[in-house]
Amino acid sequence: MITFTPLSSSSRIASTSTAATPPLAYLIELDDIKILVDCGSPDLRKALEGNDEEGEYEKMLREHAPTISLLLLTHSSLPHLGYYPFARSNLNLTCPVYATVPVASMGRVSCIEEVQEWRSEMDGAAWEEEIVEEDEGDVDAEATELVDGKVVPGAGIPKKTRRTKWVATGEEVVEAFEAITRVKFESPTRLMGSLSSLTITAFSSGHTLGGTIWKIRSPSSGTVLHAVGMNHTKERHLDGTALLKEKGEGVHEGLGRPDLLITDTDRVGWKNVKRRERDGALLDLITKTLTSQSSLLFPVDPSTRLIELLILLDQHWSYSMIQSQRQGRNWIYPLCLVSKTGKQMIDFARSLMEWMGGGVASGEAAGDGGVGRNNGRNGGGETRGHPLEFRHLRFYDSVEALTATYPASRPKLVLAIPPSMSHGPSRSLFTQYATSPQTLVVLTSRGVPGTLAGDMFEKWNERQERGGKAGEGGVGKPIEMKDLLELQINLKVPLSGQELADHLEAKRLLAEKDLAQKTARVRTRKLLEADEVDSDDSDDSDASDDDRGGGGMDVDGEDGEAVSAPRRGGGGGAGAGIDGGGWEEGGGQKVSFDIYVKGQTTRATTFFKSATGQAPRFRMFPVGVEKRGRKVDAYGETIDVGVWLRKGKEIEEEGESEVVKAAKRRKIEEEKKAEPPEPPSKFIVENHSVQLRCGLYYTDMEGLNDGRAIKTIIPQVNPRRLILVQGPSASTDELISTFKAIPSMTTEIFAPDKGEALQIGENLHSYPLSLGDGLMAGLKFSKFEDYEVAQITGRYTFPSNSTIPILELASSTQLQQQPSPTSSLSQASSLLNSLLITLPPLPSSLFIGDLKLTALKSRLQKIGIGAEFAGEGVLVCGVAEELEGEDGAGEVVAVKKMEGGRIEVQGGTGEIYYRVRKEVYGLHAMVEG
Structure with a gap:
């Protein structure tokens, strides 16, 4: 029995937008096992505005999270896994989690970027909710209460807890992604424990680096294939989905004819633009805008689809620089990325080369970076670099850092996160660039309806001519904006003047209050200890001072707590030798440190030999010879040192003990404490009336299937049952009508609404039977794949000493004589008799x-x-x-x-x-x- 419940983003979205609404989260119940596929996050600005759909999704996930047995992540974008860190730390989602290495690595980058940007713009009170466990009351912190004859300090103070809504902390993100079990493509994983009946296998889905089609195999429910977010076309850094064989040779052997296929209908009504036409139009528009001394703004994703766009732009920059030099000009336009985790994302991508395809897998990007104009050659005799080197890209942590380097008047191309423009650098830069008539804002995705990017996409799509709209196969044209837009900008600004003085005074008063409370607690604790000592003296006046002292225990520690003084020197205890040097803090492993050149260790009698007859070693000054030129190996391949350093670091981290890891964590915490404190700041909200004068353009860089591909691929997979999710109702109905017209396609097609529990299959009842002694000898087995099967026509009998019937081979005359049930086994025998009577006669051959x-x-x-x-x-x-x-x-x-x-x-x-x-x-x- 399979039960499927879309917690969000169903196939019946009643929206006029062509973009399906994230987040994505689907609950699959196989018998007693609950599997959650994806745990996406909604747009936080919509959630803070009290959107009912986002609140309903949170409520449903909060209800199911404690009972979920397994979580599978498919893509590294926020609509697929953005809510996972918060759910794990706050909603008790502690089940095993599985994902591919790129999804886990790049997903952590996306979540950290999201968390840092929101927490740098809004006060925690905006998304934190206070829960009071007891009735509030004005109680003095120094007050005490007599409980069971003893003085208890602070009794009656109400207890308070706080929980974060939607946004996790940086520590929660790191901890959540460390708990993910990494898997490889096409490598079956047999689960353990209560999940031992399941086998999961990851297959490449295209679309994103490490994007996954999950194959779930259950002995009782069959094979479930979850294929949401696919792309069959080959890109610069990715191959097409593994669902299809290369050169159109059919479906992958392990993915054909599943018992249940789950796929999306988001782009059923779409017709993709040819890549050459799309890239040619985009690059020509970039060149035209920059040469007219204007800038471009690209709101982009922090990790997943950004790599494909960066490869295209970096190739175009190399090509443009060479062409400009031939014409006696300079290509002086900067290519900038504003992201706190931009460098980290590129480092992760370089260490994941084995997961990539396209032109990157062979060491060079696809040859159409200049849209056919360079054909993979730079034309200047220069050695092609690593496709992920991005020599022309400049990284900036904030908008302020970008502005300090390049003023607003200088033409440049800026990539800023996030693509929705709900917050972060992209929203801030949009308010600056949107007022300039020559500036161009380029959308690379449709955006979520209700966000700034979604609204801008709708404005662009409405003003396109027939054939140029999104999804109609044309590239479209840029438009000029002339609207007035009201925007809210969240900022964090340092305090100054009287506000700073008031803050410092309040901080001083709070510190004095904390000190007074601390002193009161210490005084109360000492009174309690004195009462206990007096009680001990009255009970046993002959007790010695040493017996009461606790064996060298110092009682006057900080806050009056008992502090044990460790013994030094002597003995062979666990603490012996700790002060000898070379031991890491925390003990347990000795670490040696080698220097570049070791000193002379032998005493020389002459310049040529030592007292021992060996040549001496003299101290020499280390000289580093600088080698110019690109580092290549014996086969001419470029050596990317960063990839090997990253791999070496991962190997070292895997081999480290828990003691060493704990010592490193303590060192990191100490370094954070040593950093200068952040100046006092406040969070403000500014309302801007933006007069839009910029140009607006949309180019499809999402990397997803179109309607033609979906209608071709799914009939080849030929599932026994089909569930459609994530798409508008019109697209879902169109796909259902198309499949019903195919004779060989299944008629069991379902499109559940959000929150609707869809039950598929039948409840199966199993009954135990014992095989008779002569049964196996009378069977004729046939070979089928890796199994041997046989057909049985027999009769069952009930032994007097057991409740389990025995199955024996029988002739047709014996089958007509039904066994009479005994008094002790009448219920079980009657049930089996009824089953035998209602079963149709078996054919002679199967x-x-x-x-x-x-x-x-x-x-x-x-x-x-x-x-x-x-x-x-x-x-x-x-x-x-x-x-x-x-x-x-x-x-x-x-x-x-x-x-x-x-x-x-x-x-x-x-x-x-x-x-x-x-x-x-x-x-x-x-x-x-």
């Missing part, structure tokens, strides 16, 4: 397997029988000349696949007919009754 007409065609051609496809699910077989129509009276046999798995072989009886039928039988396992 054929096990699924016929693939492509495999049949290949086998027939090997034995000299021609075969051609004559339509959907029909293979015509015969002599080659007869198939071409030269002899219409020849023998021709047609093999058809019908509904319900039936196969029909039609044709006149003859040699061809029997040879074709034999090959059809050979592709199945025949089990005789």
